[in-house]
Amino acid sequence: MGVQTWxxxxxxxxxxxxxxxxxxAKAGSTKEFYVAGGGVSPLANGMATAADWMSAASYLSxxxxxxFMGYSGSQYLMGWTGGYVLLALLLAPYLRKFGKFTVxxxxxxxxxSKQARLVALICAIFVSxxxxxxxxxxxxVAFARFLEVPFSVGIIIGIGIVFFYAVLGGMKGITYxxxxxxxxxxxxxxxxxxxxxxxxVGSPIPQLGMGGTVSDGTYLLDKLNMxxxxxxxxxxxxxxxxxRINVFFITAALMFGTAGLPHVIVRFFTVPKxxxxxxxAGYALLFIAILxxxxxAVAAFARTNLLQTVSNQPYAEMPLWFSKWETAELxxxxxxxxxxxIQYVANPATNELTIDRDIMVLxxxxxxxxxxxxxxxxxxxxxxxxxxxxxxxxxxxxTSISHDLFKKYLRPDIxxxxxxxxxxxxIAVAVIAAGLAGLNPPGFVAQVVALAFGLAASSFFPAxxxxxxxxxxxxxxxxxxxxxxxxxxxxxxxxxxxxxGGPGTPDQYWFGIKPEGIGTxxxxxxxxxxxxxxxxxxxxxxxxxxxxxxxxxxxxxxxASSH
Amino acid sequence: xxxKTAKEYWRRNLKLLGVLLCIWFIVSYGCGILFADSLNTIxxxxxxxxxWFAQQGAIxxxxxxxxxxxxxxxxxxxxxxxDEK
Numbered sequence: 001m002g003v004q005t006w007x008x009x010x011x012x013x014x015x016x017x018x019x020x021x022x023x024x025a026k027a028g029s030t031k032e033f034y035v036a037g038g039g040v041s042p043l044a045n046g047m048a049t050a051a052d053w054m055s056a057a058s059y060l061s062x063x064x065x066x067x068f069m070g071y072s073g074s075q076y077l078m079g080w081t082g083g084y085v086l087l088a089l090l091l092a093p094y095l096r097k098f099g100k101f102t103v104x105x106x107x108x109x110x111x112x113s114k115q116a117r118l119v120a121l122i123c124a125i126f127v128s129x130x131x132x133x134x135x136x137x138x139x140x141v142a143f144a145r146f147l148e149v150p151f152s153v154g155i156i157i158g159i160g161i162v163f164f165y166a167v168l169g170g171m172k173g174i175t176y177x178x179x180x181x182x183x184x185x186x187x188x189x190x191x192x193x194x195x196x197x198x199x200x201v202g203s204p205i206p207q208l209g210m211g212g213t214v215s216d217g218t219y220l221l222d223k224l225n226m227x228x229x230x231x232x233x234x235x236x237x238x239x240x241x242x243x244r245i246n247v248f249f250i251t252a253a254l255m256f257g258t259a260g261l262p263h264v265i266v267r268f269f270t271v272p273k274x275x276x277x278x279x280x281a282g283y284a285l286l287f288i289a290i291l292x293x294x295x296x297a298v299a300a301f302a303r304t305n306l307l308q309t310v311s312n313q314p315y316a317e318m319p320l321w322f323s324k325w326e327t328a329e330l331x332x333x334x335x336x337x338x339x340x341x342i343q344y345v346a347n348p349a350t351n352e353l354t355i356d357r358d359i360m361v362l363x364x365x366x367x368x369x370x371x372x373x374x375x376x377x378x379x380x381x382x383x384x385x386x387x388x389x390x391x392x393x394x395x396x397x398x399t400s401i402s403h404d405l406f407k408k409y410l411r412p413d414i415x416x417x418x419x420x421x422x423x424x425x426x427i428a429v430a431v432i433a434a435g436l437a438g439l440n441p442p443g444f445v446a447q448v449v450a451l452a453f454g455l456a457a458s459s460f461f462p463a464x465x466x467x468x469x470x471x472x473x474x475x476x477x478x479x480x481x482x483x484x485x486x487x488x489x490x491x492x493x494x495x496x497x498x499x500x501g502g503p504g505t506p507d508q509y510w511f512g513i514k515p516e517g518i519g520t521x522x523x524x525x526x527x528x529x530x531x532x533x534x535x536x537x538x539x540x541x542x543x544x545x546x547x548x549x550x551x552x553x554x555x556x557x558x559x560a561s562s563h
Numbered sequence: 564x565x566x567k568t569a570k571e572y573w574r575r576n577l578k579l580l581g582v583l584l585c586i587w588f589i590v591s592y593g594c595g596i597l598f599a600d601s602l603n604t605i606x607x608x609x610x611x612x613x614x615w616f617a618q619q620g621a622i623x624x625x626x627x628x629x630x631x632x633x634x635x636x637x638x639x640x641x642x643x644x645x646d647e648k
Contacts, residue, residue: 066618071599071614071617071618073618074595074596074614074617074618077617077618077621077622078591078595078617078621078622081621081622081625082587082591082621082625084625084629085583085584085587085625085628085629088629088632088633089580089583089584089628089629089632090580093636207619210609210610210619211607211608211609211610211615212609213609219608219609220609221609221610221611221614222609237603237610237611237614238599238600238603238611238613238614239599239600244596244597247596248592248596248597251591251592251596252592273647274647275633275637275640275646275647278629278632278633278636279633281629282626282629282630282632282633285625285626285629286626289622289623289625289626292622293618293619293622293623296618296619549569552569552572552573552576553569553572553645554640554645554646554647555640555645555646555647555648556647
């Protein structure tokens with residue numbers, strides 16, 4: 001059987017699975033719709049959080065990026081895992097004890113202010129929407145390439161599936177489909193990695209294989225360094241001096257951003273107890289770490305394989321996958337010196353080969369000559385990653401509208417039944433809007449997705465942390481901090497991102513910090529502003545101080561409630 | 564619960580957080596970034612050590628840190644009788 005038949009079978013099977021789970025987990029109340037009834041076990045919540053968190057970018061693009069960046073790619077690995085330590089230690093248990101439905105809920109009550117809730121609500125929708133459009137695009141691309149349907153049809157199929165289980169089941173449906181999606185995606189990611197590791201270094205554990213020896217007896221990483229340096233690239237395992245500061249700031253922005261992303265935080269409202277929230281953050285990181293420690297191994301294998309396969313080899317003798325990706329225009333070859341050999345070197349004047357970074361994970365099984373079903377599995381995994389993240393984000397958008405805007409702001413007197421209906425309508429509208437935006441993405445969306453982390457870091461993270469750890473923090477401080485933090489960060493990003501029309505050039509970067517890393521500075525500014533302003537204005541009311549004291553003590557956590 | 568014991572519970576909690584977050588900072592920003600170059604001169608099997616911390620070691624430590632936190636906090640909750648029944 002060919003790759004396409006296998007893809008139809010495997011992808012079709014996983015979709016049936018998700019739909020089956022959704023029918024089984026239909027939501028009957030707002031509580032089930034918003035927080036899955038608050039009865040999810042820590043293990044299931046850990047898997048759901050992992051699937052929620054690992055997007056199409058983690059699955060399809062990250063290993064490719066690391067493969068081309070070498071050491072500097074570590075910023076994604078540490079940045080997107082280290083945030084969970086902050087979540088587990090500083091946020092999850094306290095927010096669970098607080099026991100509400102959404103992040104704006106916490107901000108609104110802790111800072112006893114409708115304005116604070118509104119600011120948080122706008123930040124949450126802005127961050128989540130830019131993020132979800134990228135996921136929809138990922139779904140379209142994966143379908144288009146492997147089922148050979150048009151990009152738009154791919155997105156419509158994706159919308160259909162998410163629409164079905166998100167509208168029907170809300171958080172409950174999403175949680176249990178995410179558990180299934182985690183299993184699909186982790187299996188699909190590790191199987192090819194294990195095969196390749198056995199082929200290249202004879203070790204079935206890619207994490208160890210990365211430090212193993214290749215057939216001529218040298219260490220894989222030494223060989224990769226040698227190959228890279230010979231072709232004029234920098235050493236794979238070390239950083240240039242000017243890289244260091246950006247690796248530092250980007251890692252930090254991604255970590256604090258992770259801990260401030262509403263669709264991740266809200267997952268910790270779904271477990272029964274404070275103790276479970278702590279444990280479930282541990283499980284989530286464990287499940288994420290399986291992929292995040294395999295990815296750098298895949299990156300190193302793929303890079304070595306690629307350099308050995310193409311460098312100075314005759315163009316006419318390239319394997320089949322090479323021409324396939326050439327047709328898709330993701331690999332381009334231009335024989336500048338007309339010698340019939342491929343010169344793949346760092347110097348752009350003599351380099352003859354351009355490779356799209358995104359194809360590394362998808363092309364890897366083919367490069368390593370793995371069977372057709374493995375390739376089909378990788379596609380199903382990519383779709384699982386994109387769909388699970390999209391669903392989690394859409395739920396945040398929908399609850400922000402139906403709960404925070406509608407129920408808490410505009411129409412406090414609406415009945416639960418009506419609120420549930422409003423939630424279903426908002427998620428349906430959000431799914432369709434995200435799909436339409438994905439069909440026709442504004443040019444800047446792909447850029448903004450990565451920057452969503454900076455925005456989350458500079459707005460939510462300090463407001464939540466201070467709300468828990470600083471009893472004296474008041475609404476004046478928190479609101480000023482959030483607004484100044486997010487304005488500073490978005491202004492810097494706009495100014496230095498040519499794609500957004502900003503006038504700045506890289507030589508004007510403050511202290512050499514790239515826009516991707518500026519969220520770290522934005523977060524520090526938010527912290528300082530909040531602290532200074534709060535000390536100059538009246539302390540929060542006694543009732544709020546009592547709330548803070550209460551969330552610090554685990555005992556007495558009821559299930560998440562709306563009142 | 565007594566105000567004084569609540570204060571003591573919170574103080575112990577903060578102390579634990581301080582220790583764990585120090586380790587968190589040292590393995591990632593320290594070993595993985597700031598001192599990566601000097602650590603790269605040391606070989607850890609087939610890995611330069613700084614590179615290993617940045618792409619593998621830091622992540623393993625993160626996972627361990629959370630489970631140590633869970634274990635320590637559960638103990639602390641029991642000790643101060645604030646655990647959930």
